[in-house]
Amino acid sequence: xxxxxxxxxxxxxxxxxxxxxxGASGRQRAREAVCLSNVxxxxxxxxxxxxDNDGKLVSGQTGRGNWVDRSMxxxxxxxxxxxxxxxxxxxxxxxxxxxxxxxxxxxxxxNWFCLRSFAIAGGANGEVWHSYIRVTxxxxxxxxxxxxxxxxxxxxxxxxxxxxxxxxxTRTWVDPVAMWHDxxxxxxLADGHVETHTWRDRSFIDWNLQAMYSPSVFTFNxxxxxxxxxxxxxxxxxxxxxxxx
Numbered sequence: 547x548x549x550x551x552x553x554x555x556x557x558x559x560x561x562x563x564x565x566x567x568x569g570a571s572g573r574q575r576a577r578e579a580v581c582l583s584n585v586x587x588x589x590x591x592x593x594x595x596x597x598d599n600d601g602k603l604v605s606g607q608t609g610r611g612n613w614v615d616r617s618m619x620x621x622x623x624x625x626x627x628x629x630x631x632x633x634x635x636x637x638x639x640x641x642x643x644x645x646x647x648x649x650x651x652x653x654x655x656x657n658w659f660c661l662r663s664f665a666i667a668g669g670a671n672g673e674v675w676h677s678y679i680r681v682t683x684x685x686x687x688x689x690x691x692x693x694x695x696x697x698x699x700x701x702x703x704x705x706x707x708x709x710x711x712x713x714x715x716t717r718t719w720v721d722p723v724a725m726w727h728d729x730x731x732x733x734x735l736a737d738g739h740v741e742t743h744t745w746r747d748r749s750f751i752d753w754n755l756q757a758m759y760s761p762s763v764f765t766f767n768x769x770x771x772x773x774x775x776x777x778x779x780x781x782x783x784x785x786x787x788x789x790x791x
Contacts, residue, residue, distance in 0.1 A: 577649040578727045581663075582740050584644045585696050588664060589734035591638035592695055593684075601684045604634050606672030606695075606709040613666060614645070616705060626661045626705075647698055649726035663724065665699040665710040669787035670736070672709030677716065678787035686788050687736050693786040694741075696734030698724035700754070702761040714782040715790040717775075719750070719768040722757035736786060747774035 592613075595604045605612040614633035630642050639645075647663040668675050670693075671682045681687050699710050700722055711720040723731050729751060730744045745751050749771055757764045770778045 574649070574728065577647070578730075578732075578742065581647040581649060581698070581727065581732045582742065584647065585664060585732045585734040586738075586740045587639060587644050588635070588696050589736075589738050589740060591635045592666075592734075593736075593738050594638050595635060596684045603671040603682055603684060606666030606668065606670045608705075608707050608709075614662065616707060621704065623661065630662060647724070647726055647732070650698075650700075650724065662701075662706050663698050663726075664696050664734075665706060665708075665721075666695055667697065667786055668709040668711045669714075669785055670695045670709075673711065675711060677713045677791055678785075679789045679791065681786050681788050684736075687786060690736035691739070692784050693736040694733040694784045695736050695786065696732075698726065698731050700724040700758045700761065702757050702764055702766075712778075712781060712785060714785040714787060717770070717778045717782055719753070719770065719778065720766060722754045722764070722766075724758060725751065725754055726758075733784075735784075743780070746776040747771075747778075749774055750777045 592604060596602060608614050608616045610632070612633065613635045615629040627642050630636060630645055636642075642661070645662045645664060650663045666672055669678055669680055671680055674680065684690075687693055697710055699706060702722065710723075712718070713720060723745075725731055725745060727742060730742050733741050733743055735741065745754075747770060749768075753768050
């Protein structure tokens, strides 16, 4: 891992410890700082991988030969950690803790370990999807400074499979986002910088809270009401893709 990335991680961890004594608001700010640091390091690893591979993007899917693997032999904590270590980005990251937001609440079920909080948007060389053509090389990305690659996603199914999806052409939701930071989500963009985005639309917020806290009754896919366009417009504008179908 690069020296600057190590120092950033250490500083964020120290902040988390120092603010723990202040109370809930201090702990929340510290966790948000660590989350930003983690997504920044993942974004830099993503960029470096592309530079080392003639501009090709790492696969945003999950499984063998992708940015993270997926445990196929069991659901123990160590098996899920090994799946992260087998991913193509791990040599650029070097620490499994960076794949998780510290604000993500641990599950009581021993088969539901929250070891990864972040997903790659499907248009960034992720799953083949019916509504757009994926970007597979960095030069295909228009305006990288507004195209998000990494985002926080709740583990509705326990393993966070695949890549994060939405339909940018029809302005409809497919997968939820995690809002562990008081209705905010950390995003890692294609130029390497990170942002914390605050959500505005009530129906979208409620849908995601259900995915976070009641995953057993959560239903994928949601059409936002016509009078709540803010969040869907923001995510459709920043979704990475080569062209719409």
